Amino acid sequence: MQLITYLPGNSALVLDSPHSGVVYPPDFLYTCETSILRKAEDTHVEKLYDFAPGLGAHWIEAHFPRSYLDANRNTTELDVSLLDEPWPDPVAIDPVVLSKVRLGKGLIWRTTDDGLPIYQRSLSVEEVMHRIEHCWKPYHAAVAEAIDAAHAGHGYSLHVNCHSMPAIASSHATNFPGEKHADFVVGDRDGSTAIPALSQRVCAHLTALGYRVAYNHPYKGVELVRRYSDPASQRHSIQLEINRKLYMNEETLELTAGFDTLKTHLRSLVEMLLKTDPRQL
Template sequence: MPLITYLPGSTALVLDSPHSGTVYPADFRHACELAVLRSAEDTHVEKLYDFAPALGVHWVEAHFPRSYLDANRNTTEMDVGLLDGPWPGPVETDPKILSKVRLGKGLIWRTTDEGVPLYDRKLGVAEIQARIEQCWKPYHAAVARAIDAAHKAHGYSIHINCHSMPAVASSSATDFPGEAHADFVVGDREGTTASKALSRMVCEHLKARGYSVAYNHPYKGVELVRRYSRPAEYRHSIQLEINRKLYMDESSFALTPGAESLKASLRSLVERLLKTDPRAM
């Protein structure tokens, strides 16, 4: 299986799923059990949106796991303590961004959400560079290509960065451990990656379907919405987090009956976005 799928669409809407990958490369050489690693996945997110390509939506999906390389982080978010030598590239210095690296959640994860170490060894610099070349660069190129194509064809683009989150935040996952999450979290980095009117429409649509919705808390959006959004040019990007309790058993990873009703709600949101021109908002 390829490490990335990009299905070009014909509409102004782009969806991407950077964390639902389940193809664990042979060179991962992780020390913890696979079942422990799997808790890092945005499990089944790609299934929740599998209707989208048929509607003309651009779709980008990572098949490599988030714990191997997190495509929603910048290449500067490097935990240099993991490496067996000096990192030759730039390293992030922003304290806000570094807080995630300190949690073990940089570009290359050091620990699971529960604080379990992923490795019992130092990682080679060349090893990480290879992951960037094989995973990060192609994924970001596909997202950029999809957004550019949507914008060129329609004069605007709406990008939804698709994620899932645990029902309750784990000890090493966020700055808010133990917090019970809403059904959805809509993030636009405090109105900097999408128009607030568009984000508000997404929130209100989901609330009208009976869901609890939080806005920019505890997830504001990270690298993929930051990098490819320019709202002033009608390039809008929103991170959408779905509570896993709505569609799966978090212990067994099995889909639950709630997945079908959730998928119907997501389809209604996608159909609403396909009819939305943010230039008129």
């Protein structure tokens, strides 16, 4: 069972999609309805960017679902109430991190975005360790390898962490339930994972295409942009959220007529980034 794809590129641009996986491992053993659980996926994001490797971008994609293991979380962001025995490793104590864990959105999800329980059982330490070993570690290793290669080859790296978001925030998805989302959200953790000039260039490009763009709200970026960025060393990471209403039916998960236009616009964004040297901004 292939759980990760890594396609090396020859440019300074790295794209990764940690949440578009649809391969549900047999040891998941969830009890909620699959149709509800699938709404946790960043559905079709990998299709929106499938042109990128052909342009020279590095591409990493998770095939396991985020509800099985969320690669955009630290391994310390674990809801220990899920377990049938004590967790042997450190767990997060940061209040911001804990707010997501309390929503059921830690490393291993406890609930769906609507607050429905995913399991009617406790998980063992062994099975959580298995998920970390076979999903989290290889995914993060691939992202780190791609960024290192991009930086070594060009003196800088541009990393875009690719996501999608519902048109309206669900009750247990963020700390802003019911919020109507913009078309795009560009996140750089308040300028700490990429120089603001680069983030603003992305915002300006999308705005010029007619989209409504938000900056660092309600999504600032999480573990993948935090862990692998260092703007002072020319390692820049941005989280990019796309509103699903632009390209799909959120109930049926089917693509809509907007998909092709959006994909064309994303290609123009990627082409712009391929020509951007952050050292010149």
